[in-house]
Amino acid sequence: MTANHEYDEYWRRGVPLSEARWRYALEPMRRRYSNPKLSRRLNPKSGMGMLAKYRDEAGQQKLLRLQRLYDDYTGRDRARRDMEDAILEQLHCGKLLAVGFRKNDKVNASPVAIPLRLLQNRYFNWFADTVSCPPHEFLMVKISRVKTGSKIKESSNAKESSKAKETIPPKRGRRPIDGLLRPLVRRLKNQGALGGKSQKEKINSVRDLAREEHSNVFPKASQPSKDKIIEALKAEGE
DSSP states (O other), X not given: OOHHHHHHHHHHTXXXXXXXXXXXXXXXHHHHHHSOSSOOSSOHHHHHHHGGGOXXXXXXXXXXXXXXXXXXXXXXXXXXXXXXXXXXXXXXXXXXXXXXXXXXXXXTOOOEEOOGGGOSGGGEETTTTEEEETTEEEEEEEEEEOOTTOOHHHHHHHHHHHHHTTTSOOOOSOOHHHHHHHHHHHHHHHTTSSTTOOHHHHHHHHHHHHHHHOTTTOOSTTOSOHHHHHHHHHHTTO
């Protein structure tokens, strides 16, 4: 099976980006979103589904503003971002694959893998199923679990990343490494693995987990750096 045909298969059985959080995030994260501390007034799934009724940009922006206000009030915003980070972490690890169609491609064009460099939250529009970093834009993006033994991720992301590398302008914002470390800190925190520990012990715990789960990103015993871990710990209130 050629890469393009395999992308077709991944896209057909994939989940739209807007629904990926509900399919692939861990159950505790979904429960934390669905059952906030304060009483809920709007069902989260029906809220997301309402977006589909507003095809015009003005209508979508209005509904997004209302959703954000509600999320901020109930604490769902933090839970939703945690789910998004978890999806991005699985994309970076190769457990999931993001595929979509390049904007302005021919109508019979096949879907392609989203370049590795674009697997960052700032490029994702989780409500519109798009990934965009001008001049690159991908539409109808879906997330699919990578089949065991498949090497499609390595071949696709390497190829797509090399095409985009020289043309993607640098942007301010959270660095990719932060997207890897903060979910790990949250996981350890939720497991109670950081409570009552000294800063040195916390740093060692995060580093050990980071090297275990992302050995290709952190091959050296000194990685990730102490400063990066402290930054991630502070960002998560540790």
